[in-house]
Amino acid sequence: MPSILHSGGRSTEGSTGCFQPPMGRTSFLCLSPYSLSGKGPQKNPYGPGKGDTDLSKLAKEELVSSVDIPDPAATSDTTLTERPVTPGTDSTSRPWTASANSLDPESEFLTSRGLSMAVVTTLKASRKKVTFAIYHKIWKKFVTFCGDNPPSQSNPNILQILDFLQKGLEQGLSTSTLKVQVSALGAFCDRPLAEHRWVKRFILASSRIRPQILRRVPTWDLKLVLDALSRPPFEPLDSANIKNLTLKTTLLVAVTTARRLGEIQAISIKEPYMRVLSDRIILTLDPGFIPKVTSRFHRAQEITLPSFCENPSTSREASWHLLDVRRIVLAYIKATESWRLDNNLFIQFQGKNKGRKASKTSIARWLKLAISTCYTQQGKEIPTDLKAHSTRAMSTSWAEKRGASLEQICKAATWASSSTFIKHYRLDLPCSQDLSFGRKVLQAVIPP
Incomplete structure (x- = not known):
């Protein structure tokens, strides 16, 4: 026919x-x-x-x-599957293939699984916006890496993921960066990829191939910096310009609180979040601020800015009183009162955003500039590889050396466990007691 x-x-x-x-x-x-x-x-x-x-x-x-006809030879080692979301509907028979040009592949994937946009919005609120931006960037790189074989979010191929991690390892990425990539891919695929036995072995191998080098030696001298902050151009406060006053206030708040940049940025001078007492300033995080760790423990910790040698009786104590962070914060608030536009403690002091809250990038730049200025004023060479985050390690390590307990240190820095401080932040500060063992051994040369 x-x-x-x-x-x-x-x-x-x-x-x-x-x-x-x-x-x-x-x-x-x-x-x-x-x-x-x-x-x-x-x-x-x-x-x-x-x-x-x-x-x-x-x-x-x-x-x-x-x-799509499933290959009976396929195993769970190369392809990860899940149960259908809706009873009687096998959504895995139509794998969701992502595009590198998608503005929000996570939302598209979740809605394709039957979730409403309201639920998707709530689920996405579990991560901070900056975290989502980092994850989205990693996912776009992964999609581009896969090329002609675009990855399936609903049915991810573990071989593609391992090849992507291998490329990063060969390019010199650290183990911590590879862990972030695994978390990002797992978030977009809605799978616990970090629990896969091959991924576990890969991360373990990467830590052996490229071990993390911990910086136990301080990169800058806290004593030198504090001494410089007690001298011109930072003192006297009445003659210090707004730039130097901002630098001094930012650095002293950072080292006396051991808080993260995000928490320092979020400090508010609005009542009831700021209470000025005779010997301290007590700050409470604004409920609208989302810290890095959102547990009740981290949200409940108050920030205390103490006074220091409030009633000096000697010239030496008078010089120490110049580091009184309570005094300096109040002077900074008064100096910025006439042109302040936001309730955040730290605000921009120049440019088109003058009076608006300072970004974390600006605060980080001020911390490094303050340390550099102190070294310059003391006639010393500026340390290389300065990092704003180093203030947490410096302040907590010196606090321990001066007798602070691990419980006090963890409470101030909002660490739930002392192991975080011991493994990642404790510095090898010079101490005379460290010399006692070796000297006692060498005393064998002394006749009895």
Whole structure:
């Protein structure tokens, strides 16, 4: 016959219950190798593409409905699967393939699984915006890396993920950076990729291949810096310009609180979040601020700015009183009162955003500039590789050396466990007691 047109649906009696799409026109009749006896298609015992030489020719691609046929040889080691979200619906049969140009692939994926936009918005609030931006950047790199084989968010290929991590390792990425990449890919695929045994082994191997070098030696001298802050151009406060007053206030707040940049930025002078007492200033985090760790412990910790040698009786104590952070913060607030536009403690002191709250980038730059200025004023060479985050390690290490307990240190720095301080922040500060053991050994040369 010249052509065949099957324009209507066939009876479902005796069929497999599957939807039969209408056939198109073709120049020959194509017969299915399967029986219509009601048993449905029989599985090829030899696997796909094998042992089918006696079967009739299948219809052309345009006549067959688009159905993904799973490979029975595939295992959970290379492909991760999940149960369908809606009972009776196997959403994994249509894997969600992401695009590098998608503005929000996570939202698209979650809505494709049947979640409402309201629920998706709530779920995304579990991470900070900056974290989402980092994760999104990593996901775009991963999609670009996959090239002609775009990754499937609903059915991720562990081999692609491991190859992506291997490329990062070869490019010199640290183990901590690779862990962030695993977290990002797991977030977009909605899978605990970090628990996969191959990923675990890869991260362990990377820590052996490229071990993390801990900086135990301080990069700058806190004593030198504090001494410089007690001299011009930082003192007297009445003659210090707003730039130097800002630098001194920022650095002293950072080292006396041991807080993160985000928490320092979020300090508010608005009541009731700021209380000025005779010997201290007590600050409470604004409930609208989301800290790095959102537990009740981290939200409940108050920030205390203490007074120092408030009533000096000697010239030496008078010089120490110049480091009184309570005094300096109050002077800074008074100096910025006339042009202040935000309730944040630290505000921009110049430019088009003068009076507006300072960004974390600005605060980090001020901390490094304050340390550099102190070294310059003392006639010393500026240390290399200065980091604003080093104030946490410097302040907590000196506090321990001066007798602060681990409990006090962890409470001030909002560390739930002392192991965080011991493993990552404790510095090897010079101490005379460290010399006692070696000197006692050498005393063997002294006759009894």
